[in-house]
Amino acid sequence: MYLIPAQIGDAIDQIETPALVIDLDAFDRNVERMAAFGRQSGMRIRPHAKTHKCPSIARRQMSAGAVGQCCQKVGEAEALVRGGIQDVLVTNEIIGTQKLRRLASLASEAAIGLCFDAREQVEAASQAAVDIGVTLDALVEIDVGMQRCGVPPGPAARELALRIAEAPGLAFRGLQAYHGEAQHLPTFEEREAAIARAAEAVRATRETLDRAGLACSVVSGAGTGTFRLESASGLWDELQVGSYAFMDTEYARIGAQGGGPYAEFEHSLFVLATVMSVPSAEFAVVDAGLKSYSCEKGVPWVHHREDVSVVGVSDEHGKLRVGPLANRLRLGDRVMLIPSHCDPTVNLHDWYVGIRNEKVELLWPISARGASI
Ligand SMILES: *Cc1c(COP(=O)(O)O)cnc(C)c1O
Numbered sequence: 572m573y574l575i576p577a578q579i580g581d582a583i584d585q586i587e588t589p590a591l592v593i594d595l596d597a598f599d600r601n602v603e604r605m606a607a608f609g610r611q612s613g614m615r616i617r618p619h620a621k622t623h624k625c626p627s628i629a630r631r632q633m634s635a636g637a638v639g640q641c642c643q644k645v646g647e648a649e650a651l652v653r654g655g656i657q658d659v660l661v662t663n664e665i666i667g668t669q670k671l672r673r674l675a676s677l678a679s680e681a682a683i684g685l686c687f688d689a690r691e692q693v694e695a696a697s698q699a700a701v702d703i704g705v706t707l708d709a710l711v712e713i714d715v716g717m718q719r720c721g722v723p724p725g726p727a728a729r730e731l732a733l734r735i736a737e738a739p740g741l742a743f744r745g746l747q748a749y750h751g752e753a754q755h756l757p758t759f760e761e762r763e764a765a766i767a768r769a770a771e772a773v774r775a776t777r778e779t780l781d782r783a784g785l786a787c788s789v790v791s792g793a794g795t796g797t798f799r800l801e802s803a804s805g806l807w808d809e810l811q812v813g814s815y816a817f818m819d820t821e822y823a824r825i826g827a828q829g830g831g832p833y834a835e836f837e838h839s840l841f842v843l844a845t846v847m848s849v850p851s852a853e854f855a856v857v858d859a860g861l862k863s864y865s866c867e868k869g870v871p872w873v874h875h876r877e878d879v880s881v882v883g884v885s886d887e888h889g890k891l892r893v894g895p896l897a898n899r900l901r902l903g904d905r906v907m908l909i910p911s912h913c914d915p916t917v918n919l920h921d922w923y924v925g926i927r928n929e930k931v932e933l934l935w936p937i938s939a940r941g942a943s944i
Contacts, residue, residue, distance in 0.1 A: 577924045581931040584905065588845040589859035591920035591937075592907065593817075595927040597839035601816050604836065606635035609810070612802045617641050617660060617791065619813030622914050624939035625923065626654020628816065639682070641791075641811045645670045646942030652681045654938065660791065661685040662747060662811060664692055664712070664720055670944070671699035675707060675740075684708030686747045688722045693734045693741065700740025709735045710791065712747040713776055715769035719751065724772035729779045736785060745789035748773050749811060754796035755821055759828040766800035773806045795822060795836070819913040821868040841874055841907040842916065843924075844889060846900050855879075855900035857889040857908075864908060865915035874907035881908070 576590040586592070609616040618632045619641040629640045629651055639658030642648050648659045658681060665671055665685055677683050678700070687693055687709055700707045711731045714721035722728050728746070735743040753765035773790055780787045791809040793801040798815075801807040814822055817840035827833045844859035861884055864871055870881040873891065879900070883890030889908070893900055900906075910916040918940055925933040 573921050575934065576922055577931045577934065579931055579933060583843070583926060583929055583931075586843055586924055586931065588843050588905070589863040590843045590924050591863075591917065591922065592841045592843045593923050593925045593935075594837075594839045594841065595925045595932055597837040598816060598925075601818070601836045601839055602632055602635050605812060605815050606632075606637070608798070608802075609636055614798075614802045614807070615789075615809040617658075617809050617811055618816065619662070619794075619811050620647055620651055620939065622813035622917065623816060624650070624917055624937050624942070625935050626651055626656060626938060627935040628923075629654060629656050632816070638809070641813075642939075644939075644943055645674050646944050647939045648674060648677055648683065650939035650942055652677045652683075656681065658682040659684070660708070660710070660811075662749065662791070664688055665696070666692065668695065668699065671696050672703060675699045675703040675705050678703070678705035678707055682708060684710060684744060686710050686712040686720070687731060687735065688712045688720050690731065690734055693731065693738050697738035697740045706740055706742050708744045709738075709741045710745055710747040710789070711735065711743075712749075713772060715748045715750045715772045715792070716765055717750050717752040721747070724776040725779050728776045729783050729785070732780055732785050733783065743785060745787040745791070746773065746776060747791055748776075748807065749792040749794070750797065751794065754794040755825055756796070757824075758826045762797050762825075763800055766797050766804065770801075770804040770806050773804075777806065796825060796833070814913050817913040817917075819868075819916075820872050820909055820911045823872075823909075838874065838909050840913050840916070841909060842871065844906050844908055846891075846902055846904040846906070849900060849902055852899060853893055854882075855891045855893060855904075857891060857906060858887065859908060860885050860887045860889050862886055863916075863919060864910045865912050865919070867915070868911035871908035871910050874909050876906065879906070 576587040712721040844857035848856040878894035923935040
């Protein structure tokens with residue numbers, strides 16, 4: 572297990588493929604760009620670790636000014652706290668005594684929060700926190716338009732917040748208000764309209780909470796596609812951006828404000844693959860398929876080779892079509908594939924190979940890979 576794809580100091584040609592590679596210059600610029608946005612706007616940046624699943628990356632984001640990390644799973648929270656992260660918000664509902672006790676156990680070492688959209692969850696989490704002797708931060712998740720988890724905005728949120736405020740072992744902190752579907756809407760105008768509706772839901776809920784005397788110290792939400800909109804509304808104060816650090820083709824395909832593709836962040840995440848068969852002048856086959864990158868959002872793009880496209884994907888093969896004017900691909904050539912969806916791609920690998928100036932600078936273990944319990 573855990574075959575290591577490279578050694579520090581290796582040239583790119585020496586990296587064993589398929590490998591998950593980070594272009595560290597692009598990655599650092601992405602992290603800094605978001606951090607700078609946080610400083611300028613006054614928004615708290617709490618990056619989502621479901622994207623990177625890696626405490627080393629979390630620590631980089633924290634050194635750039637992030638207030639903490641988000642995650643979806645108790646196992647991810649455990650990996651983050653083990654990796655030295657002091658403030659973790661599970662942006663999800665957690666069901667089951669065992670899981671809640673594991674989460675509560677982390678709260679003696681770090682600030683731990685989680686989301687709620689039902690009374691039963693409140694009772695169970697309160698019990699676990701009391702049993703372990705800790706306090707868990709609690710956010711009420713409201714449905715701001717994506718129709719996934721969350722109570723309706725307004726009175727239902729207030730009722731749940733009141734329950735939490737009365738529950739021993741829980742501290743009511745505010746609202747989880749994330750509109751996942753808005754992130755990849757194709758045009759800026761559609762995203763703007765979706766977040767405007769979400770903002771109304773947040774506004775109405777905040778007013779209801781105020782009238783009930785419930786202090787709402789945080790409204791958390793947003794992603795890479797909409798974070799400027801939530802920030803501009805004045806209703807959110809914390810951004811849960813994840814993909815911005817890596818980008819992927821799903822984000823590269825949405826439109827920017829004023830037209831053109833969304834290019835605020837750079838592609839920094841790649842699957843490095845090797846040509847292992849050249850059956851004809853038109854086709855080449857690489858050693859990376861579905862087990863190296865996810866394809867539910869489309870096949871990967873070939874970095875810096877617009878003349879080459881991925882036309883077929885199976886478990887361990889990627890079939891490339893080479894354009895008529897192209898430099899032919901030869902056996903042993905390397906290509907950098909840009910994943911269509913960064914988060915599930917990362918979850919297929921054990922290591923990030925960080926490269927800079929054509930050399931391997933670092934190896935980061937993806938310690939929360941597969942941590943779905
Ligand atoms: C995925 C997710 C995010 C981050 O979204 P990106 O598009 O990757 O920036 C934020 N909050 C929640 C609840 C999420 O599930």
